[in-house]
Amino acid sequence: DVKVTQSSRYLVKRTGEKVFLECVQDMDHENMFWYRQDPGLGLRLIYFSYDVKMKEKGDIPEGYSVSREKKERFSLILESASTNQTSMYLCASSLLANYGYTFGSGTRLTVV
Amino acid sequence: RKEVEQDPGPFNVPEGATVAFNCTYSNSASQSFFWYRQDCRKEPKLLMSVYSSGNEDGRFTAQLNRASQYISLLIRDSKLSDSATYLCVVKRNQGGKLIFGQGTELSVKP
Numbered sequence: 001d002v003k004v005t006q007s008s009r010y011l012v013k014r015t016g017e018k019v020f021l022e023c024v025q026d027m028d029h030e031n032m033f034w035y036r037q038d039p040g041l042g043l044r045l046i047y048f049s050y051d052v053k054m055k056e057k058g059d060i061p062e063g064y065s066v067s068r069e070k071k072e073r074f075s076l077i078l079e080s081a082s083t084n085q086t087s088m089y090l091c092a093s094s095l096l097a098n099y100g101y102t103f104g105s106g107t108r109l110t111v112v
Numbered sequence: 113r114k115e116v117e118q119d120p121g122p123f124n125v126p127e128g129a130t131v132a133f134n135c136t137y138s139n140s141a142s143q144s145f146f147w148y149r150q151d152c153r154k155e156p157k158l159l160m161s162v163y164s165s166g167n168e169d170g171r172f173t174a175q176l177n178r179a180s181q182y183i184s185l186l187i188r189d190s191k192l193s194d195s196a197t198y199l200c201v202v203k204r205n206q207g208g209k210l211i212f213g214q215g216t217e218l219s220v221k222p
Contacts, residue, residue, distance in 0.1 A: 033209075040120075042199070043156070043212040058209070090155060100146050100201075101210060103155035 003027070006091050006104035013111050019078040021107050023091030031094045032074035033101065034058075034066065036087040043090065049074055081111045113138055118200050118213035126221055129190045133216045135183040135200030144203035145176055147185050149196045150215065156199055159185075190220045 007022035025032065033048040035058075045058030047066040055066050063085060067075045074093075078085055088108050092101035118135045125131050137145075145162035160167065162174040162183055173186040183200055200213040 035212075040214065042214040045209060045211075048209060100148075100158040100161065101156075103157070105155050 004091055004093055004102050004104040006089075006107050008107050009105065011107060011109045013078075013081050013109065015082060015111055017078075017081045017111075019081050019109065019111075021076040021078075021089055021091075021109070023074045023076070023104055024072050025074075025093040025102070026072065027093070027095070028071065029093040029095050029102075030071075031096075032068065033092045033094075034064075034074065034076045035090045035092065036060070037090055037106075038087050046076065078109075081109075083111050085109065086111045114213075115139055115211050116200055116202050116213040118216050120214055120216060122217040122219055124219045124221060125190055127190055127192060129220075130186065130188045131190055131218065132187075133185045133198055133200070133218075135185075135213055137181050137183070137200075137202045137211075139202070139204060139211075140181060142181075142202045142204060145174075145183050146201040146203075146210070147172075147174055147183075148199040148201055148212070150199060151196045156212075159198070187218075190218075192220050192222065194218060195220045 004025045034046045035043040037043045049055045049068045065077045090106045091104040094101045116137050147159040148156040149159045150156040162176045166175045171188045175184045197215040197217045199215045202211050
């Protein structure tokens, strides 16, 4: 089975801090994605990547950046954390464009 | 208008009931369709893909109506373990991005 691992289950950070969320997948998948999930809003796509060093903006990229230096790792960066970035962050990967995703277990980030 | 819309529920049903979830999508060029299941405080997991001809997996049946841009999920003989949020998911025609509905919450009671 594909495993997608997110480095932290829970994080608490202060406003203005730079925050790194790490995601690693172990099945050589080309495609990786970062979503955030909020009550009443569902999952919203932040950034995605189809290959190493490649990134594309999703629907809500403002306040975020990403890094994909290696195929298996896709990092989400909050340049200066704000309270409205308190959310559940979910990383996902897929082998091909038409396949479903495999999600990591999520990181619940609280910005205080 | 949201690209994928679902009735958020909650749907409260007794064990053994049949329950149906509906979903509409606005982008007529959407190519692929899925239902995901998400348990409380867990990540979403793929339940089943949805094909134009309709498809069945045990107690679960998925239907797609491209003309009406409508997707459905039918669960027969509901079990307590079916309690979860069911997410309707659509793939846009560009790339592999999946667009998620808000989810429909199901609670199956004894």
